Amino acid sequence: xxxxxxxxxxxxxxxxxxxxxxxxxxxxxxxxxxxxxxxxxxxxxxxxxxxxxxxxxxxxxxxxxxxxxxxxxxxxxxxxxxxxxxxxxxxxxxxxxxxxxxxxxxxxxxxxxxxxxxxxxxxxxxxxxxxxxxxxxxxxxxxxxxxxxxxxxxx
Amino acid sequence: xxxxxxxxxxxxxxxxxxxxxxxxxxxxxxxxxxxxxxxxxxxxxxxxxxxxxxxxxxxxxxxxxxxxxxxxxxxxxxxxxxxxxxxxxxxxxxxxxxxxxxxxxxxxxxxxxxxxxxxxxxxxxxxxxxxxxxxxxxxxxxxxxxxxxxxxxxxxxxxx
Numbered sequence: 395x396x397x398x399x400x401x402x403x404x405x406x407x408x409x410x411x412x413x414x415x416x417x418x419x420x421x422x423x424x425x426x427x428x429x430x431x432x433x434x435x436x437x438x439x440x441x442x443x444x445x446x447x448x449x450x451x452x453x454x455x456x457x458x459x460x461x462x463x464x465x466x467x468x469x470x471x472x473x474x475x476x477x478x479x480x481x482x483x484x485x486x487x488x489x490x491x492x493x494x495x496x497x498x499x500x501x502x503x504x505x506x507x508x509x510x511x512x513x514x515x516x517x518x519x520x521x522x523x524x525x526x527x528x529x530x531x532x533x534x535x536x537x538x539x540x541x542x543x544x545x546x547x548x549x
Numbered sequence: 550x551x552x553x554x555x556x557x558x559x560x561x562x563x564x565x566x567x568x569x570x571x572x573x574x575x576x577x578x579x580x581x582x583x584x585x586x587x588x589x590x591x592x593x594x595x596x597x598x599x600x601x602x603x604x605x606x607x608x609x610x611x612x613x614x615x616x617x618x619x620x621x622x623x624x625x626x627x628x629x630x631x632x633x634x635x636x637x638x639x640x641x642x643x644x645x646x647x648x649x650x651x652x653x654x655x656x657x658x659x660x661x662x663x664x665x666x667x668x669x670x671x672x673x674x675x676x677x678x679x680x681x682x683x684x685x686x687x688x689x690x691x692x693x694x695x696x697x698x699x700x701x702x703x704x705x706x707x708x709x
Contacts, residue, residue: 424578537700
């Protein structure tokens with residue numbers, strides 16, 4: 395019989411993130427699995443900042459420092475979220491990386507040998523007319539493991 | 550996710566169906582949720598038979614065909630439960646409908662007040678190189694309730 399041992403929760407700090415953690419926690423608790431909360435710093439974000447700084451020759455932008463600071467900030471936020479929504483007895487880990495979100499999430503899934511990914515069908519790109527987030531769509535297309543998509547909507 | 554009381558597992562009796570039910574059982578482990586095994590007889594087949602039926606020697610009744618197929622599928626699903634999931638037998642029920650698969654699935658989600666849909670990423674339309682099924686994708690896109698898209702590493706890497 396199949397068991398679930400490791401769950402990757404894709405967290406983007408949108409309004410849906412608490413719900414993702416909540417349902418991942420439910421499944422993790424009943425299967426005594428571990429939760430790996432993943433957040434990706436979008437490559438587009440730091441590339442655009444880099445470009446702004448390159449145009450402005452007076453100051454220097456340190457990419458490494460930016461990613462370090464951002465990782466620290468996001469780790470704290472994620473710890474708060476985990477403390478709030480995941481019961482203490484469940485093992486959790488936090489992974490924060492820079493890159494293209496869906497690629498990095500799938501890489502984490504491979505490296506960790508996860509059995510399940512929990513995502514929402516939408517996250518940060520919140521156009522009313524778009525039913526689907528582009529990231530979750532790509533995860534759906536390329537993931538080798540099962541996906542739980544919550545399909546929560548705010549309207 | 551709020552309380553999960555009713556889960557629908559879409560079984561099309563393809564190679565992936567056993568995996569689908571396995572995942573369903575894993576997700577609801579420890580809950581008292583009811584599991585509905587759902588199968589759709591594609592109305593495309595029915596339409597086709599309606600067209601060619603009159604040309605059969607001795608005639609051909611679509612109603613009889615439907616009844617036969619329904620009974621066959623019911624039996625196949627029951628056998629699968631008996632063989633692989635005897636301990637969850639009590640909470641499983643079987644539902645077979647006629648329609649366009651993804652449309653029927655979406656309608657049943659609302660009619661039966663389903664809390665979670667489980668579907669394999671592909672099923673019957675098993676073209677090599679097609680990563681996921683057209684029905685699975687449509688359900689994934691349009692469902693109003695959480696969807697668990699089932700796949701396995703071994704199967705997924707076989708794609709080429």
